[in-house]
Amino acid sequence: MTAPRTAADVRASLELALANAVAEKGYAATTIADIVANARVSKRTFYEHFADKEACLMALYGDACARIMAVLRSAGxxxxxxxxxxxxxxxxxxxxLDAMLPVNRAVVVExxxxxxxxxxxxxxxxxEFAQTLVDVVDGxxxxxxxxxxLTAPMALALVGGINELMLDVVGPSGExxxxxxxLTEHVVALFTAVVPEG
Incomplete structure (x- = not known):
């Protein structure tokens, strides 16, 4: 007999189901029906956790970005x-990001x-990502x-440049x-150009 799923388990399942649907169809074409079918729950269950598809995507994005920022702070x-x-x-x-398939497409593109x-x-x-980079450089x-x-505006420009490079991986033109x-060498070169050592 399996233990009943907690509310956190159900939310995580719905977020992953959204990520899978988005990876297959894109955000605009993904429906609540797609999400609940992937998660194997009812629409009622979906609406007990999220007001709409956008709220589910925002939760997925927030959770993924929190994990990524923790990795950045630790490595930095x-x-x-x-x-x-x-x-x-x-x-x-x-x-x-590579380890977050299929979530990475939702994070970077959708x-x-x-x-x-x-x-x-x-x-x-x-x-917040930009401030994390400022904090790493200050440290x-x-x-x-x-x-x-590294100033806040330059950190934001650095984050934007890296995001543009990442679109080549999971965006419509990605192979x-x-x-x-x-992208490691390109990102290292960009970061080094923006924040050189003396």
Whole structure:
């Protein structure tokens, strides 16, 4: 006999079901019926947890981004020479996205296609990512003041540039088999150009 699922289990199942449907059909074409069929629950159960499809996508996005930011903070806190820290940070970030199939498409592409609430959330989270990078650079500068400071606007530009590169992996022009970790050298070069060491 299996234990009954908790509310958190059901929410996670619905979020994953949305991610699977979005990976197959795209956000706009995905319906509540698709989500509940993938999750093997009723529409009533869906609406007990989410007001609508956009709310489910926002929960998926928020959970995924929280995990990714935790990975970034952890990788960025490791004491090592600046070029190695940039590489470790990049590898951790891109590797965490590769490990999130099929969620990564919803995180990178589909939040941009959702409604106004999702757009505002994405903008807020992008600024949180940028602040995380500022914090990592500030932490590294405590032991190596030769590292160029990273301002909030430049951090946001860096996040935007990295996101554009990631669209080549999972966006409409992405080739099957492309991985986020395949972008490592490009992201390292971009990060190094924006935040060089003295």
């Amino acid at each position: 806190a490791i004491e090592q020479p600046w070029p190695d820290r940039i590489r470790a940070l990049t590898a951790a970030y891109l590797g965490s 939040m941009q296609a959702a409604g106004v609430r999702a757009y505002r959330m994405r903008q807020r989270v992008q600024r 590294a500068r405590r032991t190596n003041p030769k590292i160029t400071p 099957p088999g492309n991985t986020f970790t395949g």
